[in-house]
Amino acid sequence: MRDRPDAAEDLSALTLSCISGITREQVDDLTRAFGTLCDALRASEVELVRAGLPAEQAARVVRGEGRVESERAVETCERLGVRWLLPHHHDWPQVVEGVHPRPLVLYLRGFLPSAAVAVVGSRRADLYGLRFARQLGRDLARAGHCVVSGGALGIDAAAHRGALESGASQPTLAVLGCGIDVVSPPRHRELFAALAREGALLSEFSPGAPPYPGNFPQRNRLIAALSSAVVVVRAARRSGSLVTARWARHLGIPLLATPGPAGDTLSEGTHELLRSGASICATVEDVLLSIGRSEAPPSPPSSEVAGADLDRQAVRLLELLSRSPAGLDELGMEAGMESWQAAAYMTRLELMGFAERRGSGFVRLN
Numbered sequence: 001m002r003d004r005p006d007a008a009e010d011l012s013a014l015t016l017s018c019i020s021g022i023t024r025e026q027v028d029d030l031t032r033a034f035g036t037l038c039d040a041l042r043a044s045e046v047e048l049v050r051a052g053l054p055a056e057q058a059a060r061v062v063r064g065e066g067r068v069e070s071e072r073a074v075e076t077c078e079r080l081g082v083r084w085l086l087p088h089h090h091d092w093p094q095v096v097e098g099v100h101p102r103p104l105v106l107y108l109r110g111f112l113p114s115a116a117v118a119v120v121g122s123r124r125a126d127l128y129g130l131r132f133a134r135q136l137g138r139d140l141a142r143a144g145h146c147v148v149s150g151g152a153l154g155i156d157a158a159a160h161r162g163a164l165e166s167g168a169s170q171p172t173l174a175v176l177g178c179g180i181d182v183v184s185p186p187r188h189r190e191l192f193a194a195l196a197r198e199g200a201l202l203s204e205f206s207p208g209a210p211p212y213p214g215n216f217p218q219r220n221r222l223i224a225a226l227s228s229a230v231v232v233v234r235a236a237r238r239s240g241s242l243v244t245a246r247w248a249r250h251l252g253i254p255l256l257a258t259p260g261p262a263g264d265t266l267s268e269g270t271h272e273l274l275r276s277g278a279s280i281c282a283t284v285e286d287v288l289l290s291i292g293r294s295e296a297p298p299s300p301p302s303s304e305v306a307g308a309d310l311d312r313q314a315v316r317l318l319e320l321l322s323r324s325p326a327g328l329d330e331l332g333m334e335a336g337m338e339s340w341q342a343a344a345y346m347t348r349l350e351l352m353g354f355a356e357r358r359g360s361g362f363v364r365l366n
Contacts, residue, residue: 012037013086014073017104018066018206021057024087024102029053069206073107076181076207080196082109098251099221103204107180110200113146113170117287118223118248120241121155121233122266129234129266130158131320131334132258136231137162138319139284141171146199148173148227150219151192153185155233155241164194172199175223177215179203184211202226220244228291229254231281235269242269245278254290256281313337314345318354318364325361 016022016030016037030040033051040048041061048058060066077084085092085106093112096103117140119133137147137159147163149156151174163172174195178184180203183192195201204222205215220240224230224247232255235241248255257278260267274280279290316335320326332342346362349355355362 008038009036010086011070011074012041014084014105015041015066015070016061018069018073019057019060020065021054021060022104024104026053026057027104073207077107080109080181082107082180082207084108093226096222096225099225099247101218103222105204107203107205107207108200109180109196109202110173111170112200112202112226113148113173115144116146116148116173116227117291118148118227118230118244119155119159119233120149120220120223120230120244122235122239122241122269123152123154123156124266125154125158125234126264126266127326127330128260128334129155129258131330133158133233134162134165134322135319136233136281136284136287137172138166140287141166141168143284143288144168145228145287146170146173148175148223150174150216150223151176151184151188151195151201153188157188157191159233160191160195160199164198170199173226174199174201175219175226176201176203176205176211177219178211179205179207179209181207182210216240217243221247224248224251224253227253229256229287231256231258231287232270232273232278233258233281234260234266235273236265237268237272239269242273245273254279256287256290258282313341314349317342317345318349321355321362321364323363325358325363327361331362 013027016027029052031037034040034043045058045062048061049055053061073084076082085108119137121129121133133155140147141163147159149159151160160172160174172195180201183189217240220243224244230244230248230253232241232245245255255273255278257270257273258281259274260270279286281287313335317331320331320334328339328342328346332339335342346355350357354365356365
């Protein structure tokens, strides 16, 4: 519990937030009717219904359903170094007040960014989308923008990883569709550990809450609200990332989409966004222009690369490389050059010890 004069009132608000079905508007009604939420929790079922609470929720309050869960939430927050924020706290992000439903509580591990851009897209992204999202995440973080995404497979993870690679002080924030202590998907355990250590995690769901499918559209509205722009990288026609795009439009936030190959299923959603007025995102400069900045700071090369007298094309290819082999055709397409040009540069990078041939592709060595 917090050491503050209104700690009991805060805990009462947290208790109500743990009761299924109770909304922010209903909590406001209880405050007006009883003066304090502490008094509301001591009221009878009849009194709660008279104050505007539906009978089902009133019965849950009287049964004390939220007390045990809120006590567990406080214990989890203290153990993990998580803060729980309420709407009257000074560090509550006012930008979330424009979404519906308005959140009752936010659990935060780390700090909320002052400047952020959302990068979202398909869980089943292809190599083209993953590489673009990772590079965009890296470039945005280096330009001083926290990369906001949902911690999911595919584009989300690629954007988070790119931002974490940037060396920025506050590179990325994951907004979760589960409890802040839940790793979903389980294979992202290492990624979530890095996010907790170097970035931030945020959830409006109680600690321990599983990732129910219905949580994700609700999560997406917060991703949009916390961002100065939303970029959709790869999305099928029914992708959940289009929910984030709709919230961006509702909130008046710049919306961008990355074009993909014609006829590709993963291009259908992004191309529809482009047809309906979204701006094209081909580089980080497109994003910065959309939010009123016309120039991105240059990406700082590593000390080894900086001293190796590599030209821009070679550095670009090196930035595209990872620990997974990439073929010359893919590298050339990503770097905007012919395969034979990519081959010449890759040979040079290989001779200089920056890359190594693995099978039919190349990997980065440092």
